[in-house]
Amino acid sequence: LTDLPGELLELILCCDVLGAADIGRVSCTCRRLREACQPRGKVWRERFRLRWPSLLKYYSHTDGVSWLEEYKARHNAGLEAQRIVASFSKRFFSEHVPCDGFSDIEMLGCPSHFFEDELMCILNMEGR
Numbered sequence: 001l002t003d004l005p006g007e008l009l010e011l012i013l014c015c016d017v018l019g020a021a022d023i024g025r026v027s028c029t030c031r032r033l034r035e036a037c038q039p040r041g042k043v044w045r046e047r048f049r050l051r052w053p054s055l056l057k058y059y060s061h062t063d064g065v066s067w068l069e070e071y072k073a074r075h076n077a078g079l080e081a082q083r084i085v086a087s088f089s090k091r092f093f094s095e096h097v098p099c100d101g102f103s104d105i106e107m108l109g110c111p112s113h114f115f116e117d118e119l120m121c122i123l124n125m126e127g128r
Contacts, residue, residue, distance in 0.1 A: 001033065002030060002032045002033065006036065009033075010036060010041075010042055013036060013037060013043045014042065014043055014046040014047075020047055023037055023044070024037075039068035039069060040064060040065065040066050040067060044067035044068045044070075045065075045067040047071060048067050048070055048074070051071070051074075054117060054120075055074065055114070055117055058111070058113055073110055073111075074110075077110040077114035077115055077118060078114070078118040078121070081115050081118035081119060082118070082122065085119070085122055
């Protein structure tokens with residue numbers, strides 16, 4: 001892999017068969033592959049686009065976005081959203097919903113569109 005031209009290496013790493021964990025593992029193998037998988041580069045942007053295509057509308061092409069950090073933030077927001085939604089039936093089974101019942105959502109510390117996107121994913125899951 002390290003002997004391939006940069007453009008070809010990028011195309012291989014942007015392949016939709018590879019997952020985020022695969023990209024992380026590849027980038028740990030050597031300096032050349034780590035540079036190909038730069039946090040602000042095409043590989044992590046493509047990984048983000050493949051996983052959450054509807055979120056790209058919130059970004060400008062001229063922004064210096066760290067796609068790796070955005071990927072991590074969205075992934076963590078999704079895990080938190082799933083945890084919060086799983087707790088709803090226990091917390092809100094009664095007719096009375098406490099005033100501070102949704103404070104954990106407000107305190108997530110991530111962009112609201114990450115949480116909204118995860119809720120849409122949960123709603124659109126098969127079998128739900």
